Amino acid sequence: AQSVTQLDSQVPVFEEAPVELRCNYSSSVSVYLFWYVQYPNQGLQLLLKYLSGSTLVKGINGFEAEFNKSQTSFHLRKPSVHISDTAEYFCAVSGGFKTIFGAGTRLFVKA
Amino acid sequence: DSGVTQTPKHLITATGQRVTLRCSPRSGDLSVYWYQQSLDQGLQFLIQYYNGEERAKGNILERFSAQQFPDLHSELNLSSLELGDSALYFCASSSRGGFQYFGAGTRLSVL
Numbered sequence: 001a002q003s004v005t006q007l008d009s010q011v012p013v014f015e016e017a018p019v020e021l022r023c024n025y026s027s028s029v030s031v032y033l034f035w036y037v038q039y040p041n042q043g044l045q046l047l048l049k050y051l052s053g054s055t056l057v058k059g060i061n062g063f064e065a066e067f068n069k070s071q072t073s074f075h076l077r078k079p080s081v082h083i084s085d086t087a088e089y090f091c092a093v094s095g096g097f098k099t100i101f102g103a104g105t106r107l108f109v110k111a
Numbered sequence: 112d113s114g115v116t117q118t119p120k121h122l123i124t125a126t127g128q129r130v131t132l133r134c135s136p137r138s139g140d141l142s143v144y145w146y147q148q149s150l151d152q153g154l155q156f157l158i159q160y161y162n163g164e165e166r167a168k169g170n171i172l173e174r175f176s177a178q179q180f181p182d183l184h185s186e187l188n189l190s191s192l193e194l195g196d197s198a199l200y201f202c203a204s205s206s207r208g209g210f211q212y213f214g215a216g217t218r219l220s221v222l
Contacts, residue, residue: 042216043216044154044203046210049210101156
């Protein structure tokens with residue numbers, strides 16, 4: 001069985017500050033890991049993915065995430081956020097045929 | 112544009128009625144997934160089809176059913192609608208690799 005926990009439901013941050021959105025997972029099998037972003041009134045869009053190889057994954061819009069197998073984490077980071085990054089972010093884990101999504105983290109970027 | 116098309120974009124209906132939501136996956140994708148997103152429940156996986164066959168089932172009510180047709184498009188049927196069924200319904204498709212491309216969603220309002 002797999003599970004995903006996003007540790008923060010909301011993260012407020014000022015523009016140009018760094019941000020980290022935390023994600024922990026559990027799984028009994030090897031997994032693929034993803035971050036999706038959902039802007040208001042839109043569907044989910046793939047931000048980045050970890051399938052294998054380098055544990056530091058770079059995605060779109062300046063985001064990156066690091067896969068840490070020993071801590072079963074896949075935290076999302078951005079060194080300097082913009083107002084336009086305000087959205088909901090979902091961590092997801094895929095193993096076998098199922099993909100499990102976390103509850104989401106709402107990122108608020110303030111001017 | 113994700114390449115996944117959902118129709119209609121909005122649907123307003125009354126309690127007790129039945130509706131059908133339609134999804135056309137990205138060209139070449141054999142897997143189709145359905146999700147329900149509401150404010151109180153978050154993003155809930157409903158069901159997955161792969162090349163016409165049911166592959167995985169999530170929190171799908173008995174009043175809901177889905178199918179995937181030979182041309183790979185999928186329909187989600189919701190019957191005996193209740194106020195609590197009001198939500199955004201997303202379809203996603205994927206090829207091998209696990210990550211999913213999401214449609215823009217159908218917003219269902221049950222009055």
